[in-house]
Amino acid sequence: MIQKLSSFRLISLCLLVFTLFSGSVYQVNAQSQALNGQIEGVVTDATGAAIPNASITIKNIETGSERQVTSDESGVYRAPLLPLGTYQVTVEVTNFKRLVREGITLTTGQTATVNLGLEAGDVSATVTVTSDAPVADAAKIDVGRVMNTREVQNLPLVSRNPYNYALLQANVTGRPNSEFGVPRINANGYARRTNYQLDGNNNTQADRAGIRLMPISETFVSEVQLVTNGFSAEFGNTPGLIMNAVTPSGTNAFHGSASYRFRRTAFSSRPFNISPTAVKPKTNVDDFTFAIGGPIIRDRWHFYGGTEYVKRGLAGEPQRTITISEANKAALIAAGIPASAFPTAIPTAQKVNFY
Known part of the structure; x- marks a missing residue:
């Protein structure tokens, strides 16, 4: 009985591997x-x-x-x-x-x-x-743009949140997110009507319009497609913005990158809504990234992988600062509340690991 069960598991595993391999070979047609x-x-x-x-x-x-x-x-x-x-x-x-x-x-x-x-x-x-001659795109009817790999890699992105790139499209306004949350976007006059896509697949929460389903690191983004009107047949479900993040893939040459970014309190400005004499909220950010891609079999199979680890304090954000008048603070201290109970900001931290 045990031998039959082991044979069944082996056959099931072989079928699964064959299915995944077939899907990877013929995925271009789908x-x-x-x-x-x-x-x-x-x-x-x-x-x-x-x-x-x-x-x-x-x-x-x-x-x-x-x-x-x-x-x-x-x-x-x-x-x-x-x-x-x-x-x-x-x-x-x-x-x-x-x-x-x-x-x-x-x-x-x-x-x-x-x-x-x-x-x-x-x-x-x-x-x-041999020149890089421009080519016409006569079939293009949509209103939007594509951020290529050079733009994605070179534009400053302090938050490390690629969804903030949506604000670079014309007729799109809003407020970026300082962490890996969702930016507040207004497109074509519609608030929070963004259809988020990942490699052309839906990445928008079904129960809340304009909320992305899965966060992603900039390490895993090669291009960003932004469309506000004239959507193609594969898009829809919104009168606002289409944001399609495209992930990279390996090539015949090995390419990789590694980086370390950091911020400290001295690098940050004082939040506008705290007293000029108040202690500046602490800023402590460490960000490590690593990515590599290359061939498995040249001209046939390629790979790409990476990781990003972010550890940062969020106390310096304006919405987390604590404002209290000096008179009220003095009255509370006189009532017996210790002075240490009045920090400049709410101590908040975030740890994120993408891989």
Whole structure:
């Protein structure tokens, strides 16, 4: 009986591993444009006539993955659901020089229109466009922007809360959160009507509008998509703001980062609502981050992982300071209350560990 039970568990484990592996291999076909991008265009000759049956190879420079498509009778080609990154497009067809287009960067939800004009000649000859030429996004109808990796990593974020990036979008006002809570957001005139997304999946609490479900560290964010109008089909459920945080992934090269941030009382200003003679609330913040990504098998499997540990005192926040007039304080002390019972701020601390 024990042997049969062990065999059943082994078979169940194998089925589970197979299911997870299959999901990881074919997940690209199930994801929406909220997590990916698309490259499309028209293949033409020097006269502008369409070239059908052209072989087009679209290669991700960072991961080495390739997608092959063929132009139709109108010369149109389309490669949907491409992972974010920098791409190279190569087109080959008989009696025309091979064309290589480089420097195409896809951001979240972008549809890059890359038209390919071929020159007559031997296919062994190659014409390469190496500059980072801008590409049109003719299908874009939404009102918003995408914060790329450079912006996410370089913009100052004292709170370490990436949801505060929502306030950088036009027509969005509110108050940022100084910790890992939820910022108070007003978008399009609607208060707390934010649809939070994580990799294109819902990350909003069902019982309270405008409240994110799961906090996340900036260490695990590569791009942030902000949309206030003209939502695509995969979005909705709000007349206000769509905020989609996209997590990073590994590439063919090993990349990593480590950091230590700290704040002390001397670095902080005095809260505006306390007496100029009062003792400044203590500020003590320590923040450690570590992240690494790279290949498991080049051009096939990659990994990314990281952690962030935050320990900080929150007594210096204006809403936690204690204000009492000197006369009332003196009267209470005279009544027998010790002077130590009147701190400048409520002693509050926070410890957070993301991994």
